[in-house]
Amino acid sequence: MQARDPRRWLILIVLCLSLLVLVIDNMVLTVAIPPLAADLGADAQDTQWILDSYILVFAGLLLTAGSLSDRFGRRKVMIVGLALFGAASLAAAFAADPAQLIAARAVMGVGGALVMPSTLSILITVFSAEERRKAMAAWSAVAMVGLVGGPVLGGVLIAWFWWGSVFLINVPIAALAIVAALVLMPESKGPSSRPDPLGAILSVSGMTALVWTIIELPHGLSWPGLATAVAALAGFVIWELRTAHPMVPLGLFRNRVFSGGSFSLTLVQIGNGGLMLVLTQYLQYVLGYTPTQAGLAFIPMAVASLSFNTLGAAFGARLGNRTLIVIGLTVMAAGFGLLAAVSPAYGILLPAAGLSLLGAGGGLAMPAAVSALMGTVPAEHAGAGSALNDTIQQLGAALGIAVLGSVLSGAYTAAMPATASDAARRSIADGVTAGDITIAQAAREAFTAAMSSVFVISAAGVLLAALLAAFILRGHKTDPVRRDAATPQEPALAGHR
DSSP states (O other): OOOOOTTHHHHHHHHHHHHHHHHHHHHHHHHHHHHHHHHHTOOHHHHHHHHHHHHHHHHHHHHHHHHHHHHHOHHHHHHHHHHHHHHHHHHHHTOOSHHHHHHHHHHHHHHHHHHHHHHHHHHHHHSOHHHHHHHHHHHHHHHHHHHHHHHHHHHHHHHHSOTTHHHHTHHHHHHHHHHHHHHHOOBOOOOOOOOOHHHHHHHHHHHHHHHHHHHTGGGOOOHHHHHHHHHHHHHHHHHHHHSSSOSSOGGGGGSHHHHHHHHHHHHHHHHHHTHHHHHHHIIIIISOOOHHHHHHTTHHHHHHHHHHHHHHHHHHHHHOHHHHHHHHHHHHHHHHHHHHTOOGGGTTHHHHHHHHHHHHHHHHHHHHHHHHHHTTSOGGGHHHHHHHHHHHHHHHHHHHHHHHHHHHHHHHHHHSOTTSOHHHHHOHHHHHTSSOHHHHHHHHHHHHHHHHHHHHHHHHHHHHHHHHHHHHTTTOOSOOOOOOSOBTTBOSOOBOO
């Protein structure tokens, strides 16, 4: 049986700090783009690369980073990642032109990829099965706080300082997490194995090409990107199944809880992917909110998520993962259904109710889903398993943004009057600032109708995920039995190095 580390709850704080810095950074950037683009003279293409350089590198390296953490030590890899992330954030804060900021964001992606899988893999090795659900709920709650608090923090920082402060805030948080990790956290790693350089090359090239293809979907399918992704990822799967020392244990997908749970999480993230993108535009362009006010509008979602995270952790062992996931996803689908019925006549009331349901459902479902999925992963592959989970969710979110963004754009353009200018028919920002009251009102109505279509699709996707979870997790009332982190062959906690 795994020995309980007396500092495990302090270690959880370190892991949550590490996660928080990643989530906040990506969310504060959503409100920092306009001032930094104006200050640096960034055009539309530069702005796109400032956003995409991070996600391309981050998603491309996740699988390799998870494997590295298992091989060289999860604490060590996380600390290296935090150091890279902090240093690159400092460089980003004082970037003098778009190229420097794009380069800094790419290095931040490297750091983020090293940190993300390590946080979850350390969590499941430090906490025993009995306490893992509570720890996972706290970890998920911190992610929600960062998701909602990021835009608010970004708005405050920009109002009082300058756009570089949204990057500078990462530096002390990363430094604090590094010091705390060195003082409090034991090292853990999987059994020694040979490196898999070919697997790493195929993984990075395939994942990067796939994410790039998804990002470019709103502008048309990139056939070269898709061909590269298919060829590299097919080669990766074939190689990993044949090599004696695979980088990623693809055999995990033989477990129906892991494979089915992964697909369910993908569907959920596709639905969630467009939420912030769509609703923040509605709040600002249709209801006239400032970026900070738009961020504050998500507080009901955060409060509900934190509350139901706590309930899920308290009653999870009694109810089981399957029950929590199915109930939570059904509540989330109802939340998207409410958002689909939103109109300016309701003001903030209906969006707040819908967001509350999304937070409550997510608070119940997401920690349980990740707990069920990670409960199937052997301790020696905790890093790679965590990276698989992270990669699946990143791809789902990217696909959701691309697909739902295309639906939003197409439905908005179709609903605009033919008398509107091309710019007004393509963008609500141009529509509401066109100087014509009639066109501006038409743009608000067209966007609201397009948003309704997006949230109907999101509700259907999440409901399908609930049905899938009800089917694949039947009979699994509690966490699946898995090897604990400490075995005679594999000491999980190697102590301080």
